[in-house]
Structure formats: structure tokens, C-alpha cells
Amino acid sequence: MEIGISTFVETTPDVKTGEVISQAQRLREVVEEIVLADRVGLDVFGVGEHHRKDYAASSPAVVLAAAAPQTSRIRLTSAVTVLSSADPVRVFQDFSTLDGISNGRAEIMAGRGSFIESFPLFGYDLSEYDDLFDEKLDLLLRLRESEKVNWPGSKHRPAIQNLGVYPRPVQNPLPVWIGSGGNQESVIRAGLLGLPLVLAIIGGRPVQFAPLVQLYKRAAAQAGHDVSKLTVASHSHGFIAEETELAAEKFFPSTQAAMNVLARERGWGHYSRASYDAARSPEGALYVGDPETVAQKIINLRKNVGITRFMLHVPLGSMPHEDVMRAIELLGTEVAPRVREAVDKWEASGSAE
DSSP: OEEEEEEOOBOOOOTTTOOOOOHHHHHHHHHHHHHHHHHTTOOEEEEOOOOBTTBOOSOHHHHHHHHGGGOSSOEEEESOEEGGGSOHHHHHHHHHHHHHHTTSOEEEEEEOOSOOTHHHHTTOOGGGHHHHHHHHHHHHHHHHHOSEEEEOOOSSSOOEEEEEOSSOOSSSSOOEEEEESSOHHHHHHHHHHTOOEEEEOOSSOGGGGHHHHHHHHHHHHHTTOOGGGOOEEEEEEEEEOSSHHHHHHHHHHHHHHHHHHHHHHHTOOOOOHHHHHHHTSTTSSOEEESHHHHHHHHHHHHHHHOOSEEEEEOOSSOOOHHHHHHHHHHIIIIIHHHHHHHHHHHHHTTOOO
């Protein structure tokens, strides 16, 4: 069971003061967070790609590369790379470069993107949202196969005829995950391709994602892949402090502010304290509390949904850097050991699939 962190490198106004830290400062803080995550024994750190004022990381590979020489074991991934509006050759080159700098610890998490700012920015038609992803994913996977690339071309890109793509990654193949918000089509696609799957479990009841995991495994088996080797991750919002009520009070203000920005943009309902408290209940999708509370929710996610990697998304909205650092420290030193021990015992008892 792998445990890690994901972040969108948020630069939203402080809910108490209205102050907005510079994007440069927040980027430097994230590098410190990655270094700490490595030091406390976490397995993976993901940085999401966005192209808007309230998120500072438009280039996850560059952010991760800044941390790579200061870390030794943690895996470094995008969360996600918006592949539909990116050049797959450049994405592969960027993460191959990161793989070299980190000596084989880079991953790509490819997604279609739940935010759409990158499409007009890079000159793509949003009506071709799905076709773009399918074609670009095909090319990205071709780039992993050999040094010289032959690709027949598509509606959106000319053919590539026996051209070398460099640098080559240390890992062979360079890991590519498929990110999904719970869309059946994307889950089936990942299974048919035999690629690892990441589910954004950020609302509702996490147990409701169990059928999607089974659908993913059935698709993989149908395509002839070894289901026992499949890996499934979740990306879920949360925060950890020494006491559950302290964690709840610290995480709520920025969470409410961030969620209500999205609510206004997407036509969702108002995010209230009642919504928040329901989400951090044992059945909800928020992982907020003391180390024991959060550990038990992750263990239940493993047992009930089949997750093999858990990524805590923190912060949600801007929070004090020292609070985020403490949450990362607690995740690595207190939550992760509890989860790993429980999963090892559970699987040794023969209860796991």
C-alpha cells in the first residue's frame, strides 16, 4: 500500500486576511513539501497542471525536477498532466528528463482535465475534448516503446517517421497512469490498455467507486492483462492534525472558500459546514482528522474499494505552509505506518482478494 501527497499548488486569498502569497513563494514552498514527504517516508508526490491565477503549477515536471536532487526515494508524478491540450512528445521528453534527474522515479498521470483553461490557451477546440485525448494518449504510449518513433498521424497531428525522441527514460517503460473522475469510459480505457488507474474520489461515498474498480479489472482481463498486477490509486482531499477537531477547524475555512469558487463556476450548490462535516464522516470522501481517524478511513478504502495507492490532496485552498508541512509529517510518520501494518496483517490473513 503506497501513501503520498497531491497538490495543485494553490494561491487563493487567505480567508482571514485576504492576502495572496506570490506564485513564486508557493512554488518554493511546494519543493520544501516534496523534500519533507521524502524524508518522512512517503511513497509518492503528485503536482497537478493548471493554467489559472489561483494555481501556480502550469509545469509539474519543472516543479518536480526542482525537488528531485533533494530527494532519494519518493516517486514524482503529475496529478494530472492535461494530455488533451499538450504535445505528447514534449510531455514524454519532460518526464524522461525528470526520470533521469531523479534516477528512475518519474511518472506521468494523464488526464483529459476537469479544468478547461488550457484548451483556448494552446489553441484547441473544446468540442474535440475526447478525440484529442484518445489520439494523444496513443502517441504517448508509442513514444515509450522504442527510441525511434513511427506514428501514422491523426486528425490533429502529422505522421512521425522514424524519428528519435530524447532523452530516454531510466525506467522502461516510463510509467503512465490514467486519471479519472469516475467516468466509466476512462476506467474501461485504462483497463483495456493495462495501465494503472487513478480515481479522483472527492465527493459522495468512496465505497460507490468499488464497481468502477471491478469494471476496470474486467476490462483488463478481457484484454488479456494480468489483473493481479494492476494498481489503483485514489486522490482525495484531507488534512491531518494532532486532534480531529483541530484538523477539522483548520481545514474548513480554505476548503469552503475553494469549493464555493468552483460552485459558482460550475453551478454547484453552496458548500456549507454541514456539507463539510458530512464529508468527513466515516462514510464520506474527506480524510480529515487525527492520525488514527485518517488511517482507519484509508484502511477501509483499501478493503472496500481495492485501492493500492492513496494520495492525500492537501491543501485545498491556501493554508499556512507550516500547517501543511505538519500534515505531511503526520501522514508519513503516523498514518502511513498504521495503514501499512493493517494492510499487511489483513492480506496475510487471507482476507484480501
